[in-house]
Amino acid sequence: MSLSETFGAKARRQLLGSIPVAVGLVILGALLAVSALAQVLAPYNAKRATGGINEPPSLAHLFGTTGQGQDVLSQFLYGGQNTLWVAFSIAVLTTLLALIVALTAAYFRGWVDDLLTLVTNVFLVIPGLPLVVVLAAFLPPGPLTMIMVLTITGWAFGARLFRSQALSLREREFIAAAEDVGESRWRIVAVELLPNMGSVVAAYFVNQVIFAITAQASLEFLGLGDGGQITWGSMLFWAQNSSALIRGAWWTFVVPGMAIALTAFSLALINNAVDEIGNPRLRADRLLRRAGVSKPSATLMTPVKRDA
């Protein structure tokens, strides 16, 4: 599936016409917009106590207050800002790193490929979260540490994915044609291989945002983030720290938790739909349904006639 096919007018129509994608885009767009406008929208200073302790949602505090008397709505807005830029940075960096490793392997081949594949596999098999916890425990807390740690531990699967995609593309005729014409290997990688990996890269990037946002929240929940920074993860950390659930202050948990879950869910919806458009077999049943076939099954996929 080529870049032009992925982002072409037809594919765009298909994507936007699908209900899951529309739902995903609306949720994601709304979260991004309100976080970006936190400075304008936030009714209170998110760090100061502006109400009583653990006040339930009311008109003055739409999402209630925390165990420290801060406004949860304001924290949610500023937290979104801090959470999302870190998550997107991690997604960009891991995707770039994975692409560099995969394309270097595809370009040099031979022992360079073997070595990079070995390194990738080692990173893949060492469990992420425990390593992240140990790394984060030794480094000073802060957004840069977070980005560094999750980039180091998060790129390997992408490198493997991109490499196998590059390998399969390498066998296609148009690459052989480019080689016959005498194109340099560098040019083949940059002009022939890379653009054709568009849909795989896009899908991976979306998944990485999900990975980054949940991994970041997990670390912060463990107290390995910067507790002074307001993020969705640190909101959960402070809620847990002040035993908010046991005191019945469910809103201090539900707001940041739902924010994380909704972000991840909207991205997963978009990703799933992109997947379906890239994979004709998954798309087949929808087309059949539209054609008036109510229950497509294995028999429809194969020309075999079978008695009931």
Next chain:
Amino acid sequence: MYYIAKRLAFYVLAAFVAITVNFFLPRLTPGDPASTIVATYSTSLNAESLAALKAAYGLTDEPLLQQYVTYLGNVLRGDFGRSLSNFPAPVMAVIGAGFGWSILLGLTSVLLSFVLGSVLGAIAAWRRGGWFDRLTPPVLLFLGSFPYFFLALLLFYVFCFKLGWFPMGNAYSSVNPPALNLQGIGDILMHLIAPAFTIVLVSLGPWTLNMRNAMIGVLSEDYLTLAEAKGLKPRRVLLSHAVRTALLPNITALGAAVGAVFSGQLLTEIVFTYPGLGYALMRAVSAVDYPLMQALFLIITLSVLAANFLVDTLYVLLDPRVRTGGEA
């Protein structure tokens, strides 16, 4: 056999890398945490304990390479030094206590979600386009979007705290682990249900979706046409031809899942104060008990490597293509 030997060599290398990272990490990070800790504890520990602590870090005046060799030797002998937060208990004793509980929770939940997810995925693919197939993916995606620990927190709040159906934390009611009679096992199960259920709930999605997509791919393969043409019963075609092949990617994922669940479980254990390795890691981190923390990282990593190797071996038995060589 060649394939298995190759995989074994790879896992040994991966273990070596993990051990090396573990050794160099505290020595290369800014602020030198190791000496900081020794300095912190130097007033509260006697000379002998301090020497033991220094030895645990390899904080001797020997050159780095010499320290590294000593460290490797210690790890090979299973000597990870002494825990600071439970001084003078050896780290290995602290870990030994949590290991069994982690295995119990991990295996229960990963096997349950693997079986349940594969069955759901196969059903969705077989009845493609039906209400079940259309409803399952979005629901599972939504559940899977929650961070492990968040769903665990909510379920803990509802089922353990509000409704009181399940005990609030720990793996058993009494101070010491119960005897393995009917009552004791029942007690352990009651403590297991809530944390295991949260892990199954969050991790079900990928199993189901992967199985569904693999099945849909398999259903249009020629050999299924052949099986149908031979007049085999649909149930037979489904179970012994389609499911068996479609299951392979999920079985590969099983190895990775053991790792993923160890990590996800880490947070679940903390929420439910389930006394496994994850809970111990959390306590080690908050108590700045670096020897315990590092040893836990190594033990978790080595367990994951061992699990992956077992799955690789199992895979050879299930997929004849791997036996003839090549990468899986």
